Amino acid sequence: MNDKPAILELKNVNKSFGPIDVLHDISLKVRAGEVLCLLGDNGAGKSTLIKTLAGVHKPTSGQILMDGQPVTFVGPSDAQGRGIATVHQFGGTFPLMSIGRSFFVGVEPTKGWGPFRIYDRKRANEIAVRAVRDFGITRIDDGDRLVGGLSGGERQSLAIARAVYFGARVLILDEPTAALGVKQASHVLRIVNEAKRRGLAVVFITHQVMHAMAVGDHFAVLIRGAIAADFRKGEKSREEITDLMAGGETMADLEAQVEGYMETHEGHPPSPQVLEVPAAH
Amino acid sequence: MAHPVTSTSTPAIDRPQSGLALGRLARRPESGSFLGMIAVLLFFGVFGGSGFMSAAGAASWLNIASEIGIIALPIGLLMIAGELDISVGAVIPAASLTAAIISGHYGLPDWLGITAALGLGLAVGLLNGLLVTRTSIPSLIITIGTMFGTMGLTLGLTVKIAGSTGVSLVPDPFTKEILGDYLGGMFQVTILWWVVFVVGLFWLLHISPIGNWIYALGGDKESARNVGVPTKRLSIGLFMLSGFSAAFVGVSEVMVYQSAQVLAGQSFIFNSIMCVVIGGVLLTGGFGSVVGIVFGTLTFSIVNQGIYFTSLDPNVGSVIIGVLLLIAVLTNDTFRQLALSYSSKKGGRS
Ligand SMILES: Nc1ncnc2c1ncn2[C@@H]1O[C@H](COP(=O)(O)OP(=O)(O)OP(=O)(O)O)[C@@H](O)[C@H]1O
Ligand SMILES: [Mg+2]
Secondary structure (H helix, E strand, O other): OOOOOEEEEEEEEEEEEOOEEEEEEEEEEEEOOOEEEEEEOOOOOHHHHHHHHOOOOOOOEEEEEEOOEEEOOOOHHHHHHOOEEEEOOOOOOOOOOEHHHHHOOOOOOEEOOHHHOEEOHHHHHHHHHHHHHHOOOOOOOOOOOEHHHOOHHHHHHHHHHHHHHHOOOEEEEEOOOOOOOHHHHHHHHHHHHHHHHOOOEEEEEOOOHHHHHHHOOEEEEEEOOEEEEEEEOOOOOHHHHHHHHHOOHHHHHHHHHHHHHHHHOOOOOOOOOOOOOOOOO | OOOOOOOOOOOOOOOOOHHHHHHHHHOOOOHHHHHHHHHHHHHHHHHOHHHHHOHHHHHHHHHHHHHHHHHHHHHHHHHHOOOOOOOHHHHHHHHHHHHHHHHHHOOOOHHHHHHHHHHHHHHHHHHHHHHHHHOOOOHHHHHHHHHHHHHHHHHHHHHHHHOOOEEEOOOOHHHHHHHHOEEOOOEEOHHHHHHHHHHHHHHHHHHOHHHHHHHHHHHOHHHHHHOOOOHHHHHHHHHHHHHHHHHHHHHHHHHHHOEEEOOOOHHHHHHHHHHHHHOOOOOOOOOOOHHHHHHHHHHHHHHHHHHHHOOOOOHHHHHHHHHHHHHHHHHHHHHHHHHHHOOOOOOOOO
């Protein structure tokens, strides 16, 4: 069951912004052909975690392994170059830019050579429009249109279509369904399943139980920057997961345990095995 | 499993766009400024009489336009990227004086003075860029700071070295010809240099992939960084570009007028920003074009000089420019809304 190779792995990763410690001792594997659902309350550190995977943040300490080899991402384009595509929680599109230009920011298709390389508008527009249309947004047929003229959901679809286009090995989606209608949301879930089938590793963040249950193979719950629960599909019931996500009794209980542990262990968080999750009622 | 595709009557992507020329035009950032330029041209064409329409009349506003224009272009690019640069107002005289002191006061070769002056512009730009990208202080404040710093140093060092606040320089014939000459006896050679800057920056912003990064940086810095745009290097580069351009204007001025003054250049700060805004660049970044900035610069210069060809009180010129600025911002807003809502397929569904 756990035989699939880990494309990306975090080993004892800590991340702090100045005096603020956000991630504590995170160890996590992202496997090929698997969907990892990151769950957790607002401010738990989910976005910070995936930004570390995407090369936006460098870990303060700890290691990132790609295909078993330690790597240091120089920046987001380095990670992107290695096939890790990310849709960040907010933004990702540029309101006053055309659809084609927005789609290719940072990785512009060019023609010509050397210093005379020029931006290939026609090709950018074609690819971008095809990608969003494949996504079910058939209203878009002109890559010169400004992104700001699209609806919020259309913009998010554009961002996801972009990641799907560039994500050769790992697809990271931070609350991709937050602004989407039912139809588009189910399309995102289908995209996730399709990516999984093609052997990509997917990291999926959501606050919606249904969405997590629909695609997740592997779940990690973050509480205050530490992994408080790490389990596979079928190891917990829907009720338990719901409870964990909703911050219900189980959540409150875990939170108390984590805090108690950190107090007695000089601020170190416990490993997931230490925590006892009470059985569902 | 059905693909959630809404039925569409025109599935083709590459449709001929001919019937949409007007709509396409309306969403260009320079549309508003083009209309403004035509309006002031007509106005002064009628009220400025034959003097305004003559070659000498054209030279008077083109000469002004070329100097402001060379500075307005990089300022416009910075503004599209979401930043401001006030320090150009001090870099111009600092560059003039550097060239004048090295090549005039000390009598060293012209190229040495010119290189040092341009290097100074690049250095101030680098400092601005480093301060802006390493702190969270807005570039407006930082560049006001570097402006005063540069101004103070320029004044202090000039008085110390040359003993006065003005230094003269007689350029050698070659330097005079390429930087300080008058074509046809009235058109500053700076106009040709302006054309070079326009072509270069048009290429940078609209043709090279870097242009895309500039728009992205001004549109959403965070997202730009997340998709791998080297935002810091890009900002620093743009500040260096504006420092260089300001120094270039400073050098041209000293070659044209053969003397450098400590307090020249302040007017360029507001004037260049006005040209850029009249040209349709969004103050908060992310939107604008090189052609628009050129139109804005021409509009500004036509009003600035055209007023002397009319029987109006020259002070009215400032009023016109003020009004023009407000109208420009309003119409540019309208055009931007048009651009945003523009869709080649009217009445979209779903
Ligand atoms: N650049 C930063 N500098 C300082 N603190 C930060 C930074 N980025 C995130 N944080 C802090 O880290 C914590 C975790 O933030 P993060 O965005 O990762 O949460 P999240 O789990 O994604 O929450 P949400 O569900 O609301 O998206 C927050 O307390 C936040 O204030
Ligand atoms: Mg988040």
